[in-house]
Amino acid sequence: MQSSTNERCFHCGQAIPSGTHFSALINDKEQPMCCPGCKAVAETIVSSGLTHYYKHRQGELVLPPELVGQELPSSVQDELLLYNNPSIQKEFVSEVEPGIKEAVLVIEGITCAACVWLLEHHIAKQAGVIQASVNLTNHRARIRWKETDIQLSDIMSSIYRIGYKGHPYHPDKEEQLLEVEKKRAIRRLGVAGLGMMQSMMLAMALYAGALQGIEPVYEAFIRWVSLIIATPVVFYAARPFFVAALRDLKARHLSMDVPVSIAVGGAYLASAAATLLETGEVYYDSVTMFTFFLLIGRYLEMQARHRTGRAGNALLNLLPSSATRIINGNETLVPATELNVGDVVLVKPGHIIPADGTICVGGTSVDESALTGEYRPLSKHINDPVVGGTINVENPIQIQLTSVGTETKLSAIVSLLDRAQQEKPKAAQIADKVASYFVAAVLITAAVVSYAWWHIAPENAFWITLSVLVVTCPCALSLATPTALTAATGTLRQHGLLITRGHVLESLSTATHIVFDKTGTLTEGNLSLQQTVTFGHYDTEHALTVAAALEAHSEHPIAKAFHRFGAQSADNIKASLGQGICGEYNQQQYRLGKPEFASQLCNQSISYRDAPDQDQQWLLLCNDQAPIAWFSLSDQIRNDVPLALKQLKRLGFSVSMLTGDSSSAVSAVAEQLAITDIISNASPQDKLAHIQQLQRQGAQVIMVGDGINDIPVLAGAQTSIAMGSATDLAKTNADAVLISSEVTCLVDAIVLARKTQRIIRQNLGWAICYNLLALPLAALGFVAPYMAAIGMSTSSLVVVGNALRLTRLPRRKPLHSGQKSR
Structure with a gap:
């Protein structure tokens, strides 16, 4: 192998082999080159008038040119290499996609906004780094990289080399x-x-x-x-x-x-x-x-x-440091970090639930105020979900864990924040x-x-x-x-609105229109079955069993109304957004949903006008031969919605209701809430088109929804807000999450957003x-x-x-x- 000198190529940064004498004239100065290729490229750059490239180039060197060749002390290198260990990364690194990881670090040495700019640009230059953002207020850096291209220790080394120190983020360490x-x-x-x-x-x-x-x-x-x-x-x-x-x-x-x-x-x-x-x-x-x-x-x-x-x-500190795990009937106190999915833990009254799970033994009430701002304890029974960081109030319960570590809802909230x-x-x-x-x-x-x-x-x-x-x-x-x-975002989180996108405070302050979904948003979403009307020889029990089988794995509010009528699940289930659901049960095809959608299966034309009456919300169940039954569902308007809508109108908002429901329940809700702008029987595409039309007319739109069928319109509005009871997918696509599910929080958020913009100005x-x-x-x-x-x-x-x-x-x-x- 040919030996090299200590001198480095001005173009590529590599060591120049001994006996090599290539150079190029750059900015009126002869600069050393390692080979004819670098010399030719450098001369081309200069002749093209692009010499500023050497001031702003990115990616070729792991270190800035002035720091090339400087090595960190061996003790620091050894310490940083430990952070490549998966067991150590478990606490502060998450895998967002296959092969792509994200870490949260606390940066020591930040003094001003210029430090943030320097760190973000320097880290982003490293080969394999996809994204780097640094928060001036709490000095935390969120870094995303390709695991195959760069190691975490290399990223942390690059931070050290420009005069800062990075530490894995953990509440205790940050404290x-x-x-x-x-x-x-x-x-x-x-x-x-x-x-x-x-x-x-x-x-x-x-x-x-x-x-x-x-x-x-x-x-x-x-x-x-x-x-x-x-x-x-x-x-x-x-x-x-x-x-x-x-x-x-x-x-x-x-x-x-x-x-x-x-x-x-x-x-x-x-x-x-x-x-x-x-x-x-x-x-x-x-x-x-x-x-x-x-x-x-x-x-x-x-x-x-x-x-x-x-x-x-304070959010992550809600989680306890230890938990009582039950193995073969024996209680063992273990560190909370050693809990795994599937473990059963005992939580006594007054103790904090250590991770997300479902109750498998006992019943109690749970205080979720730290997460939602709702101070009334909620009643919980067997098979009900509970969230890590909340407090068991009344009775001892046993919980089977479904999520631990960075996968819990609490960690997700902190990540979104x-x-x-x-x-x-x-x-x-x-x-x-x-x-x-x-x-x-x-x-x-x-x-x-x-x-x-x-x-x-x-x-x-x-x-x-x-x-x-x-x-x-x-x-x-x-x-x-x-x-x-930062002050405004923290205040809103404490009062039940979790902001997940940086533009929300700005867009809330300039919004002119607010559009609500109906079911689960203006109403509680706790639909209950009021009446079943069967066709011909079909009996009510059979109709309810089929409907429950079709809706067995859905979390939609309509589906929850049928869950108690059966435990079996249909096969080949396919949901049509805003229309209904179809599947195969006992080797026969069924459809449940809007009358027009369900009746297509039996080649008949049935609409809401054919329902037993026009005063309730009706769903139709059909097989491939004939209609089977009508189901009547009812829902209650949320207690705080009337006051919230009046407050929003007083703030100058145009309030609309946009729903996929086409029953008489739409007009009843609209009349009770004094909403005059109503669009019913709207598909997800119709909802998105309506929002886009408002925006073309100059409206700044806030969309509030909760279901999978609301995802396209949530993504299309300037500001989207998902209810706390919404599906995980809806929350992910929303700009903010109303974790308290109190609509009056929206009024507080808009008032505070306007105040925030005034204070910034x-x-x-x-x-x-x-x-x-x-x-x-x-x-x-x-x-x-x-x-x-x-x-x-x-x-x-x-x-x-x-x-x-x-x-x-x-x-x-x-x-x-x-x-x-x-």
Whole structure:
């Protein structure tokens, strides 16, 4: 094998074999090439005017060009390799598709939106990574990759190499990191605060001495003491700013830590030089004050971020650490992580259910308030499903587990919540982009101001430039949107609405029309069989047995009305969305559903007009020879729906009902709820077409549904909301899930969404106006460095404090006396 040199090819990054002397002229400089092929390609790129490719290329190198060849310490490499172990990945990695995995990591070292941008772009460049998103608020990264192309340890190594640390996400681990971060911040804040007080006291003596006269020996003494006091502030308290700035510069990316570091470091070095040379001004008071106020701002921002992060962790912390497993009648206490599907566990009164399952022994009531916001315990009996993280209230029960670990509903809720927080709305994307360009503009402006004042009044040039750098730090601009979105999302989850897409708050605030499905949405969905009318010689028991067999495996509300009439299942079952179901039972074909659909099987034309009466909802059962029976079903309107619809109309919404039902029950429900825009007997395609027609007319539509037949229209609306009782497929396709199943939560969500948009506009307006006002004042010399530090920190605190107003639901105005709910 041919040996190689330490030099690497400028084009492909590979080592250049010894004795090879190929090169290409790129940007007026000869760059080494490893072979004639790379030389030819490089020259083609240059001749085509595409030399910027070498600044923005992606994918060829696992590491950025400036870091190629640097190796992580062997201890770190060994630790990261452990994360490739499937047993370790079990806790924080899920397989979303065959061969494609997704992990949630907590990133240590993030300080601003620029860090998020750098991480997302750097991780996404790695070969095999499909998607990478980082949340500024809780510092969690969600990464999806192809297992055959890259290992998790390689991804985590790439994070380490640009100056950050990634840890597997687990509530307990994150709590430890949050606590470490908090203690470290308090220590730095204490050093900066103590240094600021001492420096300010000494600075007062220097200011007084400048006015009234002071002996040079005492002035020199005060300066040296100030230097000693400021040194630990700069090298310890302000260290995170320098580390982050160096990291970002090595990655060729500007962040707000760059101007901060220039301001702190420049003022300190200039002051130290003035102290050593005994000439010039010193700025130790400004250095320590700026560091203190910036740390204060970041500490309070960190506290707000920890608060929202803990709100999400509280969900996974609902699960107990241990459970009582029953094996051959013996009770054994085991860690909850060792539970498997099929295990039977004992849950005593007052204990938390450890995973999803069905009750196999006993009956009780279960408190699901932590998940749904519904504080009334629900009655549960044998074969009823229960959810991990809920509380057994009354009696001991035994549960057979159906889902554990990342497959539970609780984990799914957390996953959907994380997905929503990591999908950036347009406002957040614009703010991030503006902030990144703003830093460059600040540095350019500072350079221009410094140059100008150097010619006008050289003695003032330095402190005015320092003030410009400090006062224009874009912290508030970066925090304006993510803090508001995170606060609002967490508030709605606590009150029963789980947002699963990032655009929901924005689209809810601009919506004009809201469209409801009927069964299971406006009504409770607990359909009950009221009457059976048979044809000819067919008996009622036979008709009910066949209907139960056809609906045996369906979770549709209509199907549940028949489940108690039989345990057998039909063969070759096929459901027609919005029409009905067909299958084979005892070697004969049957259809159950709308009269027009079912009667096609026996070549007859039967409609709702042929039903026993026009006052109820009827289904028809037919075989391939004749109709067999009519079934009458009834449902109840949800208690809170009348009030919710009146509140929505008062907010300016046009309310519609879109249903596949064509019975008289549609008009009865519409009349009771005062809905005038009704479309009945609609297929899934008809529903989607109606929504699309509204959207073409300029409507911003919210669609609320719960069934499989609602999936196309849920996907087609600007905002789709699935009921908590909806099918899993409907929830997956929806933008939000009403886990409490209380329709009044929609009103709260819309009111809060509008408030969120107002607060985001207020935050952005404040941040932009502050910088536009402060910059010229600082550039003209009207803002001293200490004033700049106070102003910058205050600006960030105003933004965070304003966003925290979203942690409470705004009060809905009461209806007028003439609008009371029935």
